[in-house]
Amino acid sequence: MWRYIMQRLLWMILIVFCVAIIIFTIMYFVPGDPARIALGSTATAEEIDNWRNMQGLNDSYTVQLTRYLSDVFLHLDFGTSYSFKVPVLQEFAKRIPRTLTLGLLVIIIDAAIGIPLGVTAAMNQNKPRDRVLMILSMAGVSIPDFWLALMLVILFSLKLGWLPAMGIGGIKYWIMPVISASVAGIAMNARQTRSAVLETKRADFVTTARAKGLKESKVIYKHMLPNALIPVINNLGGQFAQVIAGTVVIESVFSFPGVGMYLLSGISARDYPVIRGCVLVLAVFAAFAVLIVDLIYAYLDPRIKAAYANSAARKVKVKKNG
Numbered sequence: 001m002w003r004y005i006m007q008r009l010l011w012m013i014l015i016v017f018c019v020a021i022i023i024f025t026i027m028y029f030v031p032g033d034p035a036r037i038a039l040g041s042t043a044t045a046e047e048i049d050n051w052r053n054m055q056g057l058n059d060s061y062t063v064q065l066t067r068y069l070s071d072v073f074l075h076l077d078f079g080t081s082y083s084f085k086v087p088v089l090q091e092f093a094k095r096i097p098r099t100l101t102l103g104l105l106v107i108i109i110d111a112a113i114g115i116p117l118g119v120t121a122a123m124n125q126n127k128p129r130d131r132v133l134m135i136l137s138m139a140g141v142s143i144p145d146f147w148l149a150l151m152l153v154i155l156f157s158l159k160l161g162w163l164p165a166m167g168i169g170g171i172k173y174w175i176m177p178v179i180s181a182s183v184a185g186i187a188m189n190a191r192q193t194r195s196a197v198l199e200t201k202r203a204d205f206v207t208t209a210r211a212k213g214l215k216e217s218k219v220i221y222k223h224m225l226p227n228a229l230i231p232v233i234n235n236l237g238g239q240f241a242q243v244i245a246g247t248v249v250i251e252s253v254f255s256f257p258g259v260g261m262y263l264l265s266g267i268s269a270r271d272y273p274v275i276r277g278c279v280l281v282l283a284v285f286a287a288f289a290v291l292i293v294d295l296i297y298a299y300l301d302p303r304i305k306a307a308y309a310n311s312a313a314r315k316v317k318v319k320k321n322g
Contacts, residue, residue: 008294012287017073019283020276024068027272028061034270038082055082072280079273083265088277091262096281098168099258102250103243103285105178110185111236117186118193118232119225125198133190140187145246149180149253166255177254181246185239192235196228203227230297237293241286 035048035057043051052058056067071077078088121133156176157165163172200206201224209223210216251260259278266274 005295008291012291015287016280016284017069020069020072020280021065023276023279024065025061027275028064032270034082034272037270068276078277078280081266081274082271083269083274084271088273091274092259092277092281095257095259095262098256099244099247099251099260100285102174102177102181102247102256102258103240105174106181106185106243107236107240109178109182110189110239113182114186114189115193115229115232117190119197119220121190121194122197122201123220130194134194137187137190140183141191143183145180145184146249146253148183149176149250152176152180153253168257173254173256177250177256180253181243181250185243188235188239189232193228193232196231197224200224200228234293234297237290240289240293244285244289245282 033048035051035055036043039047039051049058056064059067071079076089078092080087081091084091117133117137121130124130152163153165153176156163163176167173203224205227206219206224209219214223247256247258248260248263250256251258252264255261259281262274263278263282265271266278
């Protein structure tokens with residue numbers, strides 16, 4: 001099992017390293033001069049050149065890339081924002097908890113609502129309840145989150161005045177962002193859970209449990225659901241990565257001061273340290289979420305543990321024979 005964990009950790013590090021190279025390369029070759037935006041239209045050519053030298057933007061691609069990778073991975077230095085004049089890591093410390101809280105709330109709601117709906121639909125297959133839930137889930141998957149967010153703002157902020165339209169504060173400020181980011185995930189979890197439960201429902205061990213005279217609720221929640229949840233848990237990891245990476249849209253609609261809004265401000269100002277740092281941090285959390293799900297998946301699925309246990313046993317046997 002430890003070998004499996006180490007493999008996943010190494011893959012995570014490699015993915016983050018590749019993301020750092022890709023985002024640096026994109027920002028290096030993208031058209032536009034951040035010096036003109038940072039200094040304004042009144043800056044002279046000499047001032048612009050001096051600023052570029054100070055920021056190291058006149059160096060070659062190889063020199064800049066090497067310096068960037070060294071600063072990020074060896075010194076944990078993401079640079080200083082051109083626009084805000086504040087270290088990027090310092091700004092992350094304020095914004096990351098908000099983005100992570102938003103993502104965790106969304107995933108908890110997705111699982112807490114979507115999984116029971118999927119189980120209900122599966123246990124009432126082809127009945128009116130099943131058809132209604134599947135129609136609603138199809139609608140939930142199809143609705144764009146930014147459109148839903150705008151509709152929520154129009155209804156609950158402009159028309160009814162119940163909830164604040166933007167900013168951060170008490171619980172009221174979190175309600176609409178969480179709802180608009182959760183609807184698609186609830187719908188996907190309901191559909192996936194339904195498919196997984198229907199497949200598990202026909203398994204031999206479920207038939208055996210029923211033949212023993214166990215209550216239907218015990219058959220569902222003790223025997224059927226734990227096995228059906230394996231692909232659902234795998235799907236939740238991908239959803240968490242999507243939520244974290246997709247906060248740019250939700251945060252921009254609600255002016256939510258998280259990493260997504262910080263990234264948008266960096267893009268509009270050609271603020272290279274902000275853009276690179278935000279993309280890299282979002283990639284780290286996405287990769288970490290997938291890693292956690294892989295470990296849970298390996299813990300729940302005995303086939304993975306058995307495969308690595310057999311591999312370790314074969315190696316020990318080879319060493320003894322050698």
